[in-house]
Amino acid sequence: MSNHECVECGAVLSLPQELLPNEILPCPECGAELEVVALEPIRLALAPEVEEDWGE
Amino acid sequence: MRIAMIHSRVRMEEKLLLGAFKERGVQVELIDDGTLVLDPLQPDPGWLDYDLVMQRSLSTWRALHTLRLLRAWGVATLNAYRTVSLCSNKLYTTLALAEAGVPQPAARLAFSASAGLRALQELGYPAVLKPVVGSWGRLLARLNDRHAAEALLEHRHTLGAYPHHIHYLQAYHEKPAGRDIRAFVVGERTLCAIYRTSTHWITNTACGGRASNCPVTPELEALCHRSALAVGGGLLAIDLLETEEGLLVNEINHSMEFRNSIEPTGVDIPGAVADYALALAHGGAA
Numbered sequence: 001m002s003n004h005e006c007v008e009c010g011a012v013l014s015l016p017q018e019l020l021p022n023e024i025l026p027c028p029e030c031g032a033e034l035e036v037v038a039l040e041p042i043r044l045a046l047a048p049e050v051e052e053d054w055g056e
Numbered sequence: 057m058r059i060a061m062i063h064s065r066v067r068m069e070e071k072l073l074l075g076a077f078k079e080r081g082v083q084v085e086l087i088d089d090g091t092l093v094l095d096p097l098q099p100d101p102g103w104l105d106y107d108l109v110m111q112r113s114l115s116t117w118r119a120l121h122t123l124r125l126l127r128a129w130g131v132a133t134l135n136a137y138r139t140v141s142l143c144s145n146k147l148y149t150t151l152a153l154a155e156a157g158v159p160q161p162a163a164r165l166a167f168s169a170s171a172g173l174r175a176l177q178e179l180g181y182p183a184v185l186k187p188v189v190g191s192w193g194r195l196l197a198r199l200n201d202r203h204a205a206e207a208l209l210e211h212r213h214t215l216g217a218y219p220h221h222i223h224y225l226q227a228y229h230e231k232p233a234g235r236d237i238r239a240f241v242v243g244e245r246t247l248c249a250i251y252r253t254s255t256h257w258i259t260n261t262a263c264g265g266r267a268s269n270c271p272v273t274p275e276l277e278a279l280c281h282r283s284a285l286a287v288g289g290g291l292l293a294i295d296l297l298e299t300e301e302g303l304l305v306n307e308i309n310h311s312m313e314f315r316n317s318i319e320p321t322g323v324d325i326p327g328a329v330a331d332y333a334l335a336l337a338h339g340g341a342a
Contacts, residue, residue, distance in 0.1 A: 020074070022088055023066040035065065047065065053116040054064075055191020056293065056309045 007044055008032035015042065059337055060085045060106045062092075062122055064114035068315040069326075073110070076330035084110070089118045099129040108337035109133045112311060116144045116189055119311065134333055135290035135310050142287040143310035146188050146224050149287065153305055156286035158279065160305045161297065162227040169209035172223040176205050182228040185209075189219065191309070193260040198228060228257075229297045229304065235259060236306065237270050239280045240314060240325060241292040242332045246272050246280040248321035267316045279303055291329055 002015050009030035023036045024047055033047040059077065061084050063070055077084045085106075094100070103109070109126055111133055113119040123137035135143075142148045146163075153160050164175035176183050176199065185197040185208060199205045212220045236259050239249040249272050252265035259265040270276075280294050283305050293312035297304045314325040 020066045020071070021086065022063060023071070050192075051115065052194070053189060054114040055116065055194070056311045056313045 002042065004042060004044055006030060006032060006034065007046055008034075013044075057082055057334070057337060058085065058106050059108050059110065059333065060087050060103075061110040061112055062087045062089050062119075063112045064089050064118070067313075069313050070112055072315070072318075072326040073112075073329060076324075076326040077333075079327075080330055080334060082330075082334065089113045089115070089122065092122070094122070094125055096125060096128070103129060103131050106131060107339075108333055110333060111135060111140070114311075116140075116191070120144060132336065134336060135292075136288055139288040139290045139292075140310045143292070143308045144189055146186055146190075146307065149308055152286045153283060153308075156282055158283050158286055158305050159302065161229060164223075164225045166223045166225065167221060169206070169213055172209045172225065173202065173205055175223070175225050176202070179225060179227050181205075184226045184228050186224045186226060187219065188222050188224045192262040193258045195220075196258055198257055199225075229299050231257070231259065232298050235298075237276070237296040237298065237303070238267075238317070239270075239272070239276060239294045239296065240312060240317065240323075241280050241284045241289075241294060242325075242328050244281055244284050244289050246277045247325060247328050248272060248317065248323040249276060250317045250320055261316045262313075267320050269320045269322070275303060279305065283308060291332070 004013050004015055006013055006027040011027055011029035019036050021036055021039055025034045027034055034044045035047040037043050037045045059082055074084055109131055111119050111123055119140055123133050123140055126133050127137045142152045150163055166172040166175045182198050182200045185199055187195045197208055234255055235251045235253040237249055238252055240247045249270040250267040251270045252259040252261055254265040261267055283294050284292055287308055291312055293309040295306040297306050318325055
């Protein structure tokens with residue numbers, strides 16, 4: 001586990017060891033969806049908003 | 057064995073699929089669709105080495121374009137371009153199901169507000185207005201009467217971009233016990249199904265619908281089989297309505313989300329998908 005800050009609310013997040021690029025992590029404190037945009041070093045950003053053609 | 061997965065985000069579904077492949081000794085290569093630069097005139101040799109490319113983009117348009125290109129290059133994909141092109145457009149799905157004689161709700165297509173109102177007169181109220189391309193219950197509208205229809209159609213023409221000027225209208229069917237059915241098809245086999253229950257008329261789990269196990273009856277299995285064949289098979293989530301006339305196929309989703317359906321059904325959906333994909337990648341009938 002490693003600690004990183006939520007880019008939205010500053011909460012300290014405990015990140016799992018095995019992260020994947022583009023993985024989505026919800027912040028347990030503010031609920032923001034965070035995207036893993038880099039692994040070395042780990043960098044988090046707010047995940048993009050849903051676009052109109054997104055879906056299943 | 058080389059398998060790639062094109063994705064936008066790595067959601068729970070992608071992680072579960074990656075885990076299932078890993079358990080089977082296959083390390084899937086992730087390809088972020090946002091980073092792609094593709095030359096349509098020059099097949100990239102890197103792509104030609106893949107035995108199978110799984111398309112899991114969130115964006116329908118990105119999925120369609122990458123799949124069309126990969127088809128041109130002769131790269132095997134899951135799902136296939138034809139399947140995604142049919143399932144991503146509600147009119148195309150309707151036509152494919154009609155050609156296969158699959159029962160479905162009555163529908164109309166109209167391109168202007170006045171024609172939309174005429175179509176609604178034919179269908180009767182309430183009716184459902186859907187974008188021809190859309191998902192997750194987004195922009196669905198239940199039109200209870202002509203006043204609501206007039207307002208909504210005017211709004212779509214005034215505020216919407218041109219795709220919103222295509223009105224796909226569908227007869228509304230009251231859902232018994234507030235539920236409909238989602239069936240998961242892998243290949244042509246109905247793996248499992250859930251009831252999606254909600255107090256809202258939209259039962260999508262993305263909108264808060266609750267998932268519970270739905271037994272796969274012979275009727276459900278047969279209908280899903282015909283529906284899957286109609287759109288080319290692959291990995292499909294088929295939405296069905298229970299009506300007095302029997303089951304009707306409402307929609308077919310080409311990039312299924314299943315995180316909420318593993319626990320209630322007790323079925324290892326990602327494992328079944330991985331097995332199917334590996335059989336395809338080996339070049340055999342899955």
